[in-house]
Every structure is written in structure tokens, then in C-alpha cells.
Amino acid sequence: MGMTMAEKVLARASGRREVKPGEYVTAKVDQVMSQEAFAEVYRVLKEEGVERVWDPNKIAILLDHYVPAPTIAHAEVHKLIREGVKKLGIESWHDMRAGICHQIMGEKGHIIPGELILGTDSHSTTYGAFGAAGSGIGVSEMAYVLATGELWMRVPSTIKFVIKGDLPERVTSKDIILFIAGKYTTEVAQYKAVEFKGPTVERMSIASRMTMANMGVEIGAKFAFFEADQKTLDYLLQYVREEAKKRVGIFKADPDARYEQVYEIDVSRLEPQVAFPHDVGNVRPISAVGDMKVNQAFLGSCTNGRFEDLEIAAAILKGKKVHPETRLLVFPASWEIYLEALREEILETLIEAGAVVCNPGCGPCFGGHMGLLAAGERCIASSNRNFKGRMGSTEAEVYLGSPATVAASAIAGRIVDPRQSKR
Amino acid sequence: MTFIKGKVWKFGDNVNTDVMAPGFAFNAPWEELKRVILHIHPKFTQEAKPGDVIVAGKNWGCGSSREQAPANLKRLGIGCVVAESFGRIYFRNSVALAFPSIVCLGISEAFDEGDELELELESARVRNITKGDELKGEPLSKDMLAIIAKGGIIPALKERLKIKK
Numbered sequence: 001m002g003m004t005m006a007e008k009v010l011a012r013a014s015g016r017r018e019v020k021p022g023e024y025v026t027a028k029v030d031q032v033m034s035q036e037a038f039a040e041v042y043r044v045l046k047e048e049g050v051e052r053v054w055d056p057n058k059i060a061i062l063l064d065h066y067v068p069a070p071t072i073a074h075a076e077v078h079k080l081i082r083e084g085v086k087k088l089g090i091e092s093w094h095d096m097r098a099g100i101c102h103q104i105m106g107e108k109g110h111i112i113p114g115e116l117i118l119g120t121d122s123h124s125t126t127y128g129a130f131g132a133a134g135s136g137i138g139v140s141e142m143a144y145v146l147a148t149g150e151l152w153m154r155v156p157s158t159i160k161f162v163i164k165g166d167l168p169e170r171v172t173s174k175d176i177i178l179f180i181a182g183k184y185t186t187e188v189a190q191y192k193a194v195e196f197k198g199p200t201v202e203r204m205s206i207a208s209r210m211t212m213a214n215m216g217v218e219i220g221a222k223f224a225f226f227e228a229d230q231k232t233l234d235y236l237l238q239y240v241r242e243e244a245k246k247r248v249g250i251f252k253a254d255p256d257a258r259y260e261q262v263y264e265i266d267v268s269r270l271e272p273q274v275a276f277p278h279d280v281g282n283v284r285p286i287s288a289v290g291d292m293k294v295n296q297a298f299l300g301s302c303t304n305g306r307f308e309d310l311e312i313a314a315a316i317l318k319g320k321k322v323h324p325e326t327r328l329l330v331f332p333a334s335w336e337i338y339l340e341a342l343r344e345e346i347l348e349t350l351i352e353a354g355a356v357v358c359n360p361g362c363g364p365c366f367g368g369h370m371g372l373l374a375a376g377e378r379c380i381a382s383s384n385r386n387f388k389g390r391m392g393s394t395e396a397e398v399y400l401g402s403p404a405t406v407a408a409s410a411i412a413g414r415i416v417d418p419r420q421s422k423r
Numbered sequence: 424m425t426f427i428k429g430k431v432w433k434f435g436d437n438v439n440t441d442v443m444a445p446g447f448a449f450n451a452p453w454e455e456l457k458r459v460i461l462h463i464h465p466k467f468t469q470e471a472k473p474g475d476v477i478v479a480g481k482n483w484g485c486g487s488s489r490e491q492a493p494a495n496l497k498r499l500g501i502g503c504v505v506a507e508s509f510g511r512i513y514f515r516n517s518v519a520l521a522f523p524s525i526v527c528l529g530i531s532e533a534f535d536e537g538d539e540l541e542l543e544l545e546s547a548r549v550r551n552i553t554k555g556d557e558l559k560g561e562p563l564s565k566d567m568l569a570i571i572a573k574g575g576i577i578p579a580l581k582e583r584l585k586i587k588k
Contacts, residue, residue, distance in 0.1 A: 024564055024566055037488075040490075044577060048577065048580060048581055048584065049584075050584070071450070073450045074450075120488060121487075121488055122486065122487050122488040124488075135512075136487075136488035137488060137512065137515060137516075138488055138489070138490035138512065138515065138516035138519060139490050140490060140516070140520065140575065140576050140577050141515060141516070141519050143577065143580065144519075144576050144577070144579070144580050147580055147584065148580070148583065152566050152567075154564075186437060186482065186485060187437075187481055187482050187485075187508065190482065190508055190510075191508075217512075220482070220485070220510070222511055279437055281437070366441075366446045366487070367441075367445070367446030367447050368446055368449070372447070385439075385441070385487075387439045387441040387442065387486060388441070388442060388462075388463060389441060389442065389445050389446070389462070390441050390446065392447060393447075394445075394462060
């Protein structure tokens with residue numbers, strides 16, 4: 001019997017020839033990622049007297065949630081992490097000089113198709129864009145993994161989204177994943193793995209695939225896979241270390257793999273989509289949004305802070321001005337993207353339009369710092385969650401949209417259709 | 424057999440981890456933090472007592488991997504959460520912290536706020552003592568129950584490291 005991508009990964013990781021949905025396995029983890037949560041992981045390891053981790057070469061640590069440290073308490077957290085990284089001999093340490101964890105995992109060569117990658121962040125599903133089984137865990141489980149290299153896993157069933165049709169201009173992969181969350185609910189993939197397939201997905205850039213895999217967790221997914229194709233390999237081989245290159249190859253499901261459900265979506269007439277507060281599944285097409293004034297527009301995050309996101313925003317904002325009663329905040333997802341956008345004069349365009357360009361990092365996405373909302377304020381955001389209180393006050397509202405929708409809305413001072421602000 | 428008994432607080436669908444452990448209160452002292460845990464239910468934040476339990480709809484704990492979500496509920500003294508379904512990372516974290524989460528279809532219909540609930544953890548049998556009904560939830564796997572019996576995944580790790588030594 002053929003296996004899905006999730007089944008293949010978990011069979012290999014647990015040393016079995018095959019596994020079936022519902023089975024419990026002990027999986028050997030191929031790679032882990034941790035950010036500020038590592039402070040707590042390290043504290044637990046110290047307390048338990050664990051002085052050596054299972055494999056310091058399979059661990060990547062960086063800072064992205066609170067950079068630079070906004071308070072003394074955060075500075076102490078960062079200090080503890082730096083101590084831990086040194087004591088445990090972790091080589092892949094990027095401090096605050098890299099960017100958002102999920103972008104960095106690719107750019108620093110830590111993602112290999114078909115491998116099991118666990119991170120202390122729910123959006124670790126992003127690695128599925130490269131055919132890797134990425135998933136989020138908490139700090140106690142991470143401490144267990146660092147000490148032992150393994151973790152219990154339940155083999156998930158898999159559902160498949162087959163996506164076809166050419167996306168209309170200024171409609172992006174973000175709109176597809178929001179549409180899925182709205183139409184099929186944020187529970188459609190609960191306890192399950194997802195595979196995104198079809199001609200639209202094959203044509204999609206790596207960055208666009210990452211946006212959808214990233215938000216896989218918002219529909220409940222344990223893993224959110226795209227096949228690792230030639231495009232994936234071309235991207236990864238730029239970054240993967242020499243000795244790991246032989247592990248990078250095409251990775252896909254068996255043709256006779258079994259799916260619990262298959263959904264077909266034609267995106268050729270898809271409108272830009274907006275998730276209303278306070279739920280990612282509360283989605284409306286842009287034509288049904290109504291008159292929504294925005295105080296803040298947030299372009300960035302692990303969902304949509306990549307070069308193509310800044311590029312489409314710059315194309316919309318070129319020669320225009322951000323509305324005087326709206327603040328536009330821009331956070332490139334990594335230093336590499338930051339530099340490229342600088343060299344390509346994209347940052348110049350954004351700044352001239354009135355954007356505040358900040359350093360790579362998570363920014364205000366999760367309510368930590370750098371652009372929180374006051375009571376009664378409204379933000380249109382390219383990030384992934386609009387939960388009550390997520391970006392500051394519990395009396396504020398967060399609306400989710402594509403980078404194009406964020407840019408067009410920043411100009412208009414209200415949520416508008418990016419297709420209507422064409423020159 | 425482990426029995427968990429308590430007065431029910433009811434919640435709806437898609438209650439996310441951010442409202443159990445708000446980002447804006449990550450570094451707040453406990454006295455301040457405990458007043459915003461599950462701030463979407465103001466009466467809960469004011470009146471919940473150790474030993475109370477939670478009955479919820481679908482997708483309880485969707486969202487972030489922050490372990491503080493189940494950790495905060497445990498620290499409040501909540502005995503267990505019985506829901507139609509759970510966000511999967513929250514579910515894993517609750518096992519890791521030995522804080523019982525039980526999936527039970529039909530649970531929302533079967534309980535009103537203030538009813539008395541009794542959960543038999545190993546069999547996942549849920550009784551509404553007030554109304555006299557009984558429901559059958561999904562039992563946790565052997566491995567999960569073993570982690571919970573040890574007090575969580577860190578005590579389990581401690582035991583494993585001791586054996587190795």
C-alpha cells in the first residue's frame with residue numbers, strides 16, 4: 001500500500017517499513033528549531049542536570065520574537081539563551097542577526113525534504129513548503145527532544161487540496177489559504193496532515209508556498225506539505241551545507257497513497273480575502289468587507305514578510321502616500337530579504353510612501369512589542385492570527401489579508417481591493 | 424482509577440491559546456496574569472476556583488505552541504478540560520504537563536454552566552452528576568496515560584535519564 005508524505009516521514013523516523021494513520025510511534029527527530037522559548041527549555045535542562053544534548057549539530061537557535069530586547073526582562077531571557085547555546089555547544093546559533101525563525105531555517109540550510117523538523121513555534125508547519133514534516137511543540141516536549149532525540153507521534157491521516165486555475169493579478173497564495181480557512185473551517189485538518197497539490201501549486205514560487213504551509217496550522221494541520229520538486233531543490237541547494245546536500249532530493253507521496261478527503265479548488269476567479277476578528281476562519285471576500293477604516297497596516301511576519309511580498313507592496317505604494325491617519329509598519333522576514341529589498345530600492349519606495357521600516361523579526365504579530373494597538377483601533381495585517389488581544393488591546397481588531405491588500409489599504413486608510421488601486 | 428470532579432465552566436468553539444496566555448501579559452506577575460486568563464469569559468476570570476473544570480466546544484486551544492496555555496489553567500487549579508476537539512499542539516502540551524484533556528463528542532450539549540462533572544480519566548467516561556447523564560469520551564493512549572501518571576514529560580525524562588545512568 002502506498003504512503004502519503006506524512007506516513008513516509010514517520011515510517012522512516014520510527015524505523016518501520018510502513019505506518020498507518022492512528023498508530024503511535026516513537027520518532028527520531030532530524031532537526032529542531034527554537035527561539036526565545038529556548039530560555040525555558042534550557043532552564044528545564046539545567047534543572048534536570050542535562051549537560052549534553054542528543055546532537056548539537058541538529059539544533060538551530062535564534063532570537064526573533066523580541067529583537068532588540070524591549071525590556072530588561074527580555075534582555076535577561078536573551079542573556080540566558082546565549083549562555084545555554086555556549087554551554088550546550090550549539091553551532092547553529094544566529095542571535096538576533098538573522099530574521100524570523102521559519103524564514104531562517106531555509107536560508108541557513110536546516111530544511112531537508114522528507115525530514116522531521118520540530119520547533120517551539122506553531123508555525124513550524126512552514127517547512128512543509130519544502131516537503132519536510134515541520135510541526136510545533138511546547139517547551140517541555142522540546143526539552144525531552146533535546147535530551148533524547150525522540151518524541152511520541154501519532155500517525156495522522158492526510159487530506160489533500162488540489163488547486164487549479166491561474167490566480168488573478170494581485171490575488172496571492174495568502175488569499176487561497178484564507179479562502180480555505182473560511183470555506184472549510186479552521187478545523188478541517190485537525191489532527192491531520194495536509195498535502196497541497198495541483199497545477200497552481202506547481203507554478204507557485206517557494207515564497208508563496210511558504211505562506212500557505214505557514215498557515216497550515218491555522219486549519220489545524222500537524223504538517224502542511226508541498227511536494228519537494230526541482231524548484232524546491234534549486235532553492236535549498238543554495239543554502240544546505242556541503243555534507244547534507246546528498247540528503248536533498250525530490251520527495252512526494254506514493255501515487256497510490258490513501259487520502260481521507262480530497263478537496264478541489266479553482267482559484268481562477270478568486271477575490272482577495274480578508275479574515276475578520278477574532279477568528280482566522282471568519283473570512284469574507286474583499287467585495288463584502290464594507291467600509292473599514294484602519295489605524296495600522298502591518299506588512300511582515302513569517303507568513304508574508306518575504307521579498308515578493310515587499311515587492312508587490314512597493315509596486316502598489318510607488319508614487320503614492322500612506323493615508324495620514326494610518327501607520328504602515330514593514331518588517332522584512334530576514335536580513336537576506338532586508339538587504340535584497342534595500343538593493344532593489346524597494347525599501348526606498350516604501351519609506352518614500354510613508355512606511356516605517358523596522359528590523360527583521362516578528363514585530364507586533366503576537367502582541368510582544370513594536371506597534372501594538374490601542375483600544376478601539378483596527379489593523380489590517382499580512383500576518384497569520386487575528387485572535388482577540390493578539391496585537392495589543394483586547395478592544396482592538398485585527399483583520400488578515402495579503403500583502404497587496406495591506407499596501408492598498410494603507411494608502412486608502414481603509415480596507416480596499418488591491419486590484420482597484422492600479423495605475 | 425483516577426476521578427476528577429468539579430463545577431463546570433462552559434466555553435464555545437475555537438477558544439485559542441492567546442486568550443489563555445495573552446501575549447500582552449507574558450511577563451506579568453501571577454496575581455495580574457490570573458485575572459486575564461480566558462478573559463473572553465469575564466465571570467470565569469473573577470469566580471473560577473481550584474477544582475473547577477471546563478467544558479468546551481470544538482478546537483479548544485487552537486493557535487500557538489505556547490505551553491503557558493494549559494500551564495496557566497493547571498496553575499489556576501482547573502481539574503480537566505473536556506471538549507468536542509482540541510488544537511493539537513495544546514493537546515500535546517497538556518499531556519506533557521499532566522493536565523487532563525479529554526475529547527468527548529456531544530459534551531457541549533450535555534452540560535450547562537454550573538453542573539457538576541465527574542471524569543474517570545483512564546476510561547474517559549464523563550458523568551453529569553447534576554443531570555444524571557453519562558457520556559463516553561475518547562480514552563487517551565497508553566503512552567499518554569503513562570506520561571500523565573508520571574506527572575508529565577519532564578518527570579518522565581528524569582526517570583529515563585536515571586535508568587540510563
